[in-house]
Amino acid sequence: MRWILLLRAVNLGPTNKVAMKDLKALLEGLGHTEVKTYLNSGNATFESSSRSAKALAEAVEKALADQLDLHVRACVRRDAELAKALEELPDLPGYVAITVLFDRPGSGALRAFLDSDWSPEVVQGNEQVLYIGFQDAAKTKLTNVKIEKALGVSCTARTPSTLRRLLS
Numbered sequence: 001m002r003w004i005l006l007l008r009a010v011n012l013g014p015t016n017k018v019a020m021k022d023l024k025a026l027l028e029g030l031g032h033t034e035v036k037t038y039l040n041s042g043n044a045t046f047e048s049s050s051r052s053a054k055a056l057a058e059a060v061e062k063a064l065a066d067q068l069d070l071h072v073r074a075c076v077r078r079d080a081e082l083a084k085a086l087e088e089l090p091d092l093p094g095y096v097a098i099t100v101l102f103d104r105p106g107s108g109a110l111r112a113f114l115d116s117d118w119s120p121e122v123v124q125g126n127e128q129v130l131y132i133g134f135q136d137a138a139k140t141k142l143t144n145v146k147i148e149k150a151l152g153v154s155c156t157a158r159t160p161s162t163l164r165r166l167l168s
Contacts, residue, residue, distance in 0.1 A: 007042025
């Protein structure tokens with residue numbers, strides 16, 4: 001089964017540095033095959049017989065901490081899940097990002113979040129992803145930290161073009 005790995009907050013400035021060759025070696029050391037890394041942002045694809053995204057993510061997080069002294073969250077999704085997220089991408093104004101939720105938020109928290117006025121940003125989504133159209137991404141108040149606090153789950157954002165590259 002083909003999986004996609006998204007690491008939260010790596011290689012963004014001086015902290016949480018990880019070389020893609022080290023990430024590839026780490027994933028291969030966990031027994032995964034067909035490992036490919038993308039860009040320099042903690043994106044990777046791999047094949048694994050595992051059926052549990054949660055178990056895969058936990059193993060990656062533990063290995064990152066133990067082997068590379070890197071303490072970051074990992075999100076693992078089946079390629080079909082991210083392909084579906086791209087298929088359902090609404091037409092949004094501005095700079096568009098797909099925020100992948102690491103876990104399912106409570107339905108009340110998600111509904112309250114989606115019903116909130118995030119102007120000037122436009123937000124849509126479901127229990128797996130949020131679609132955000134940023135009017136001025138550099139000045140937005142709708143950060144991943146704010147999303148995580150509101151929903152009670154970790155998240156990481158990618159552009160649609162990055163997700164398309166990971167799926168190709």
